[in-house]
Structures are given as C-alpha cells and as structure tokens.
Amino acid sequence: MDIELRGITKRFGSVVANDGIDLDIRAGEVLGLLGENGAGKSTLMNVLSGLYSPDEGEIRIDGKPVAFGGPGDAIAAGIGMVHQHFMLVPVFTVAENVILGIEPTQRLDYLDLNTARRQVREIGDTYGLEVDPDALIEDLPVGIQQRVEIIKVLFRSADVLILDEPTAVLTPQEVEEFFVIVRSLRDAGKAIVFITHKLDEILEIADRISVLRAGRITGHGDPKQVNEQQLAEMMVGRPVSFDVDKAPFAPGQVLLEIRGLTVYRESGDLIVDDVSLDVRSGEIVGVAGVQGNGQSQLVEAVTGLRRPDGGTIIFDGRDITRASVRDRHAMGMAHIPEDRQRTGIIGDFTIAENMALNNYYEDRFAAGPAIRWPAVFEQSARNAVDFDVRTPSVHAKAFQLSGGNQQKLVVARELSRDTKVLVAAQPTRGLDVGSVEYIHGRIVHARDEGDGVLIVSSELDEILALSDRIVVMFKGRIVAEFDASKGPVDRNAVGLAMAGRSQEVAA
Numbered sequence: 001m002d003i004e005l006r007g008i009t010k011r012f013g014s015v016v017a018n019d020g021i022d023l024d025i026r027a028g029e030v031l032g033l034l035g036e037n038g039a040g041k042s043t044l045m046n047v048l049s050g051l052y053s054p055d056e057g058e059i060r061i062d063g064k065p066v067a068f069g070g071p072g073d074a075i076a077a078g079i080g081m082v083h084q085h086f087m088l089v090p091v092f093t094v095a096e097n098v099i100l101g102i103e104p105t106q107r108l109d110y111l112d113l114n115t116a117r118r119q120v121r122e123i124g125d126t127y128g129l130e131v132d133p134d135a136l137i138e139d140l141p142v143g144i145q146q147r148v149e150i151i152k153v154l155f156r157s158a159d160v161l162i163l164d165e166p167t168a169v170l171t172p173q174e175v176e177e178f179f180v181i182v183r184s185l186r187d188a189g190k191a192i193v194f195i196t197h198k199l200d201e202i203l204e205i206a207d208r209i210s211v212l213r214a215g216r217i218t219g220h221g222d223p224k225q226v227n228e229q230q231l232a233e234m235m236v237g238r239p240v241s242f243d244v245d246k247a248p249f250a251p252g253q254v255l256l257e258i259r260g261l262t263v264y265r266e267s268g269d270l271i272v273d274d275v276s277l278d279v280r281s282g283e284i285v286g287v288a289g290v291q292g293n294g295q296s297q298l299v300e301a302v303t304g305l306r307r308p309d310g311g312t313i314i315f316d317g318r319d320i321t322r323a324s325v326r327d328r329h330a331m332g333m334a335h336i337p338e339d340r341q342r343t344g345i346i347g348d349f350t351i352a353e354n355m356a357l358n359n360y361y362e363d364r365f366a367a368g369p370a371i372r373w374p375a376v377f378e379q380s381a382r383n384a385v386d387f388d389v390r391t392p393s394v395h396a397k398a399f400q401l402s403g404g405n406q407q408k409l410v411v412a413r414e415l416s417r418d419t420k421v422l423v424a425a426q427p428t429r430g431l432d433v434g435s436v437e438y439i440h441g442r443i444v445h446a447r448d449e450g451d452g453v454l455i456v457s458s459e460l461d462e463i464l465a466l467s468d469r470i471v472v473m474f475k476g477r478i479v480a481e482f483d484a485s486k487g488p489v490d491r492n493a494v495g496l497a498m499a500g501r502s503q504e505v506a507a
C-alpha cells in the first residue's frame, strides 16, 4: 500500500504545525522521519492516522483520495500508529489493552479474553515481542509497555505502521531486536514510518529519510549517502557538536550519601539491593545499566517518591531518608524524572503553572494564600526562552507542547533554580540533537558550579559523555565502578558489566 500526502496543512490556533507538506510512503520501505522538537512530525502522523483532520491538503492511498473521520477509519484503511506517549490503560492487562476497541466476543457479546490472550501470545512469538498477556500494564517497565503498543498495531493487521519514537524507551539490546521486527515487516511488504531523534538508528534502518523543520519538509536524504553531521544540520539549521566540554575535575565535599539502600517491589521482589553511593560537589556520577535493574527505584528513593525499605540517604549532612519531596526540593535537590508525563508535568496545567510547581509557595510567588501571577508568568517566560521551550505562549497547556518541548519544560523548571544536587533520569529522552547538546551543556554547567549530579540513563553514550565516575547497576546491585575523570572509559567494559559479566572487567 502506497500513500501520498499532498499539501498537508494543520494549524493549532496561531501555530502552523504542518505547512503544505508533501510526503510519499511506500510499501516495502522504511521511511525515516527526522526533525527538531516541535517540527511537526507527530502532528503529521496524527493526521495520517485519522486523529486530526488536516486544514488543507489531501491523503491518497494507492492513488485514491481518502478522508478519515477518525482513527477508526484509518485503522480500517490499514494505517496503524504507535504513539510517542503511551496510550495504554494502566489498570488493564496486556490482553485487555490490545483488544480495546475491537474486542473479540463470544455468543451474546461476552468478551472472549481467552482468544485475545492466545492471539497476543501468537503475535509475541511471531515477532519476538514476548509479553505476559495477563500482566497489568502499570506493573510493566516502559520498555515492555512499548512492546504492547506495537503488538496492538500488529493485532489490527496494519499495512502501514507509523512508529513515533518507538526506540526512545528501549535498551540498545531491545532496539536491535526491534529492528529485526521492523525489517521483517518491511520485507513482508508493509510500509513503515519511523520517527526518531537518534541519527545512528535512522541511518541503520531507513531506506529513505525526510527532514522536517518548522512545519515544512526541508530536505530528503539517502541513508547510504549522508552522515550524522549532515542530518543534524538539516534538522536544526546549524552545525551541532556531539562532544561535551567540561572544566577539569575538581570534586568537593560529599553532598549525597547513600548507604545500604534497599527497596522491595510491591510484588515483594528485591529491586534495590544494598546500594551505597556517594556523589560529591562538582562531580557527575553516571548510573549505567539496562533498564529494569533497579535504577528507577533508586532514583525514586533518593528523590522521595518512594520509601526505601532499608538504608539511609544523607543530603548535605542531613538524613533525608524520610523527608518529604518538598523538603528535598527546598534543600536544593532538583529532579528530572524518567517519565515526563507521569511525574514531570501536569498536562492540563499551563506552562507557567508547571514551571512553578515546586516553588509557587515561596515568598516571591505567594502573597498569603494567593499567588502572585505576574511573578509566575515572568519566571516561566524567562525559563522558556533560556531553555528554548517552543511555545507561542506560557499560557498554553503543557499537553499542547510537542514531546521534546515537554521534556525541555521539565528540565527548565529543575535547572533554573539554585540547586545543590541534581538527580536526572533519562534527561534527554526524546530531545533533538540540538537540544541534547544544550541540556548536556546545562548539566555540565551545574556540575562546574559545584552541584553534585546523579544521572541515570539507558543511553550508554550519554553516560560516557557526561560522567566523571560511572557505576553499573545489575539486578539491583552496583556491580562495577569506573573512573572517568582521567580519560574515556572503555565502552565495552561498561557494556559487559551491564550484561552482568562484571567479573570479566574487575581485573
């Protein structure tokens, strides 16, 4: 099935998200779609998947114009989309989510979950996407939730698969497995649109590349001809540096002291197992590891989102093991959470309100029980400019921002304050190369100013680029430590430790 988009224009108020876009999507091909945060990628794909109707322009399937009244029409036409942010129901099981909207029924409309379960297993087996059909979504790590989203589209036998940043939450290992699936789908004649900010991925998997900037197509690339540097420049309109500049390593006193930290999951499994770790002033400690090895729970315990079951956390000389989140903020702890939509922002609040979430009660913003709105607006306007949060107004709702700009909003709120310790989980997830460059610069700046920084990232390259010291978590424990202050650390050695083979690198 071939698709032609012709002259697609989509506006949101004064924002022209898509401005006369022409694009061809062909059967048996992977089309890589690149573009900076807010360029209009998700909007264009939401138009193609029937979620939005375009203000102008036409969609043609195999030469025939179509009009979609909603996602149901697009699905019926064979177009399925895996969205950038999960659209799963947390309290439902995997099977229930997969069949949501197209439930197979037995006689008399009784929901036939057994059939659904079996089909979920079959799809899992066929494409290497194993998940337990009976697991509750809320109990699954993000990487597995992503698989469920993909199964959901495959379950609807789509001929065109739109994948909006599917790899943003996957581990390198999972990305490779995922590419195997993508290739087999392509070889089976499906058309695939693949959106990512990772240039190496797009060069590996795409057959053609199209680049969007500010709502328009700014160029096309042949993956065999272009390199990452050229793609980056096509995206952001200027050269981008992939290296991080840091001042010489000069650590000060210990700011964060984690001792014997232990956390059990709700299920009773031990997930953080006796972790001890120091973070000093002027130091970036990177926690490497395959997602799901306790890093998330470590961060939650340190930032106060979760009570540890054992151990202590000392912050700047004070025991904060049981301190509230607000106390930790007030003491100078900044937190960039791994899941921006769950714990980073409130989508229905405006950008200004989101920027003030952890300081609205301070004297400069509060007059008794009332909020000094002019001060709040002034703060957010400044932060939005400083951190390049692309929005026509700070009075827009956070959910109206593109995914990467939501991330920049969180980073802006956390890094614009005077802090002592920054705890950052996946700080650049979903950001374009230009924004990654900028955020890395800000994190290093915080460290150079004397902050202690604890970074958790499943991007090994990010850990290697930023860290002064690297620890590797595996099955809840710290299994290896590398000094990165004197020169680059061996990527392979860290990779081995991440796979639980630390004895081989201990030497």
Ligand SMILES: Nc1ncnc2c1ncn2[C@@H]1O[C@H](COP(=O)(O)OP(=O)(O)OP(=O)(O)O)[C@@H](O)[C@H]1O
Residues within 6 Å of the ligand: 012, 015, 016, 017, 035, 036, 037, 038, 039, 040, 041, 042, 043, 044, 084, 390, 391, 399, 400, 401, 402, 403, 404, 405, 430
């Ligand atoms: N529902 C909406 N209401 C108002 N504005 C919106 C809405 N959805 C998107 N926009 C705006 O349209 C523009 C394009 O956003 P879009 O989400 O398509 O970008 P994107 O290329 O997918 O970016 P990212 O890489 O950050 O995901 C942005 O300026 C965004 O703020």
Ligand SMILES: [Mg+2]
Residues within 6 Å of the ligand: 041, 042, 043, 084, 164, 402, 403, 404
């Ligand atoms: Mg997007």
